[in-house]
Amino acid sequence: MAETHEIDWDDYISETGKRWQPSAKKRPGMISFLAGKPNADTFPFSAIKVDLKPLIPGDPVETLTIEADALSEGLQYGATAGLPALNHWLENLQEVRHKRPKDGSWRVTLGSGSQDLLNKVKPVHNHDEERSWLQVLSNAFCSLVNNGDSILMETPVYSGTLGLLNRFTVNLIEVPVDMEGMDPAALEDTLANFATKYPGKPFPKLLYTIPTGSNPTGATAPLERRKAILALVRKYNLILLEDDAYHYLSFDPDHLVPSYFELEAQDGGQIGRVVRFDTFSKILSSGMRLGWATGPKQLLDVMDLHSSNTNLQPSSTTQAMVIVLLNKWGIDGFLAHTRRVAAFYKQKRDMFEKIAHKHLDGLATWVSPEAGMFLFLNLKLTKDGTPGDSSALISTTALEKGVLAVPGIGFLPNSGISSYVRVSFSLATEEDAETGFSRLRECILEARGEHSA
Ligand SMILES: Cc1ncc(COP(=O)(O)O)c(C=O)c1O
Known part of the structure; x- marks a missing residue:
């Protein structure tokens, strides 16, 4: 039997979190003069029609139409946690995909992309009016709050998350990632020796990780590590x-x-310590700006209060488009679609890597990714094997020769140098890969003081 009762969330809610009030609930039959919603009769849209690409080129195009009730819901302000039908659909998906029965220990909330939701769990310090549930957690685990909290970050790490955290005075504690993702031995060492390694810093309460096809490293953590x-x-x-x-x-x-x-x-151990972030960005559309978080109700409730006090909700209109599609597909159809997307990227990876080997063998190493859209190249910029600085190379010779990549330094929580660059194969054609890697090869050779063959 899973231990669900050890985390007493009620004690953890910050004073600010407690000040956020949910809006009044409308019971069936009630006449509401409450909401400042515009009257949808004034909106100029009568239907939204969405054409689906045929699976087999040349087959007829299928059109999904959002009309009447679905449309008025999709054009109006809606529930903070997302349109109820979509929220419910995603809970069913999580139940099937992650084998988590809907036992009341977790729920789902939608956001304007997973980045929006990550933002809502950001630690906020010094700004009383802006506290999030994370600060709530700060209370929880150390019975103290805030200033100068410590967060464990797998390193290198997605620069967008660093961007979210940059504004705050937090200690970003680096946990190294190798070819199999975050290293548990290094994590244990950090935690077991925290007071000696980070004297005066508060003990961390949070660990951030990208376990599949990490951005930027491409690594996927295997089961034993997880x-x-x-x-x-x-x-x-x-x-x-x-x-x-x-x-x-x-x-x-x-x-x-x-x-x-x-x-x-x-495993029958304690549950409620994982908050999961998913996104439609890589599988349906990034412009729709829809992602969802899944985790303990007590925390998601506070995240929703954050939303209702800031951006209110994710777009109802894109949610209406998504739910009409998901209802047509069902969970099986959705998963079949994601398999096709994954197969597309696998093909891209194979093509990209083959060409990378042709131009960069001996000049760079990388781990072949099992997921995602990135190669993280460790450039051999010096002949004697001392670590080089990819950032100088990218901002000088690479720019001159016409090849762009993200230097590894952009993925370091704290300062440092890096010989890595992140290259993405999502958009690259074979021709792009040939030209781009051949230019990168010239840059590396130049940095090493060698001439291209
Ligand atoms: C690891 C990771 N998390 C979050 C995001 C943001 O995704 P979304 O478009 O859902 O905000 C990205 C986008 O590239 C990402 O790589």
């Missing part, structure tokens, strides 16, 4: 933020590694 990390999360009373943006871009969908959200309910 189990070891989850054990440490429990042992040290951490909350794990599972940013799984590339979950559906796993190249071997028949052998998926279970998510942390799934694993925490598998």
Whole structure:
């Protein structure tokens, strides 16, 4: 039996979090003069029609139409946690995909992309009026709040998350990532020796990781590592933020590694320490700006209060488009679509890597990604093997020669140098890869003081 009662969230809610009030609920039959909603009769749209690409080129185009009730819902302000039908659909998906029965221990909330939702769990310090549930958690685990909190970040890490955190005075504690994702031995060492390694810093309460096809490293954490990390999360009373943006871009969908959200309910241990982030950005559309968080109700309630006090809700209109499609597909159809997307990226990876080998063997190394859209190239910029600085190369010779990549330094929580660059194969054609890697090769050779053959 899973231990669900150890985390007493009520004690954890900050004073600010408690000040946020939910709006009044309308019971059936009530006449409401409450909401400042515009009258949808004045909106100029009568239907939204969405054409689907045929699976087989040349087949007839199928059109989905959003009209009448669905349209008025899709054009109006809606529930903070997303349109009820879409929220419900995603709960069903999570139940099936992550084998988590709807037992009341978790729920889903939608946001304007997973980045929006990550933002809502950001630690906020010094700004009383802006506290989030994370600060709530700060109270929880150390019975103290805030200033100068410590957060464990897998490193290198998605620069967008660093961007969210940059504004705040937090200690970003780096946990190294290797070819198999975050290293549990290094995590344990950090946690077990925290006071000596980081004297005067508060003990961390949060661990952020991108377990599948990580951005930028491309690494996917195998099962044993995930189990070891989850054990440490429990042992040290951490909350794990599972940013799984590339979950559906796993190249071997028949052998998926279970998510942390799934694993925490598998072994009878404590549940409620994983908050999971998913996104439609990589599988339906990034412009729709829709993502969803899944986790303990107590925390998501506070995140929703954050939304209702800031951007109110994600777009109802794009949600209406998504739910009409998902209802047509069903969960099986959705998963079949994600498999096609993953197969597309796998093909891209194979093409891209083959050409990378042709031009860069001997001049760069990388781990072949099992998911996602990135190669993280370790450039051999010096002949004697000392670490080079990719950032100088990218901003000088690479720019001159006409090839762009993101230097590894952009993914470091704290300062440092990096010999890595991140290159993405999502948009690259074969021709782009040939030209781009041949130019990168020239840059590396130049940095090494060699001439191209
Ligand atoms: C690891 C990771 N998390 C989150 C995001 C943001 O996704 P969304 O478009 O859902 O905000 C990205 C986007 O590239 C990402 O790579």
